[in-house]
Amino acid sequence: MADAAVGRLVAGVDLGGTKILACVVDAEHRIIGRSKHPTPAKEGAKAILDTIVKALHEACESAGAKLGDLGAIGIGSPGPLDPHRGVIMFSANLNVRDFALGPDLSAATGLPVILRNDVRVGGYGEYRLGAGRGHQNMIAVFVGTGIGGCMVSQGKVVEGLTGNAGEIGHVIVKAGGPLCGCGARGCLESVSSRTAIARRIGKKVRKGHDSVLGEKLQGKNHKLKSKELAAAVESADPIALREVHRAAHYLGLAMGSMINLFGPDIIIVGGGVTEALGDAWIELIRAGARRQALTDPEGKVLIEAAALGDDAGVQGAALMAREKFVSS
Ligand SMILES: [Zn+2]
Incomplete structure (x- = not known):
């Protein structure tokens, strides 16, 4: 990537009970790379973290970028969450409890991470980039x-x-x-x-x-x-x-x-x-x-x-990450 673009890319992750979708989004809110994997829900927190990291690498690769080009990562997750600490308190679908996904993903990638409820990030995506x-x-x-x-x-x-x-x-x-x-x-x-x-x-x-x-x-x-x-x-x-x-x-x-x-x-x-x-x-x-x-x-x-369909979640998560860590 050209130097000028470094830090302008952000990633959005939609963590669902059945699939994990990771996308790389450019400064014009265009999705320029994506990767999808089944959620290893039965295997618990570590497997979920590893799959997200893998999906992020692949999404970057398909965007012609590297993980280090990203400015931040936003995740939409089922809850309830403690969004301030980046912790999934409990999720029956994901088979996790007190999973510090935000800090763990941040440690694994060296990037700032924001974790928010999956529906709230989807709503925010619609609000800023879709029908709202x-x-x-x-x-x-x-x-x-x-x-x-x-x-x-x-x-x-x-x-x-x-x-x-x-x-x-x-x-x-x-x-x-x-x-x-x-x-x-x-x-x-x-x-x-x-x-x-x-x-x-x-x-x-x-x-x-x-x-x-x-x-x-x-x-x-x-x-x-x-x-x-x-x-x-x-x-x-x-x-x-x-x-x-x-x-x-x-x-x-x-x-x-x-x-x-x-x-x-x-x-x-x-x-x-x-x-x-x-x-x-x-x-x-x-x-x-x-x-x-x-x-x-x-x-x-x-x-x-x-208006955004299935991409509302990744778009909203990426945008929240951008607003919190990159463009403020
Ligand atoms: Zn109810």
Whole structure:
């Protein structure tokens, strides 16, 4: 690399339960190198660290650069985290506890590292480089297996006292509703995630209702891909349609409540379910939110689809690293 470019490149890492994606990003926020590996979740912390280092080397190589050309590394990780110390406190998906990934990766690479919640970095990516560009106050909600969120106030991600604020998926929208993975009942995630939709369709199928997803969901296995759900909706399957409308109804309630509480400029809706279901899904959520949003009678708050797809996480993580360590 030319000397002038040294330090201007940064890396973003998206650490997920199934895959690790590492990207090298240039000063214009373009991804110029990438590498992907399965997450060695069963093998624990050391194996995860080694795989991230390997992926970073490969991403640099595909960008025509070396690790030493990087100015910093940003990581998006499942949590809960202690973002100030760079520690993953606990993650069932990654099989780790009190994993000091930030300091460990910093020691392994000689580079400064920032560790933040995976959904928050994705939201920040959307805010700065995607659908949220040009706005000051944003709420992002990502609907997939679970539901994650991110709040940006006056340009800053709201982290709260513990660093873990933004869990829109665990706002309760149905008192006494279904049991959520977090232990509470009636969280948004428990009624509007893909898991929740699949569970409801499965229940209907076992009661004898006809659905194109019947064969898939008649057992206790509720694994459903967003694409399969979208295909069922596309074919006007009545059960799939009803459950998608129901999930959107609760998302609308939650987003309308967020408008009343926080008054964002824009709400961004993303995640696998949103990408598969497209505009009709956004319109359902938008209509529901508008009915609920008494503080916005003219419907000025924008409710739009996310724009960055799977790259939101690496882009947001890289940008946070740049802003903290390189360009400040
Ligand atoms: Zn919950």
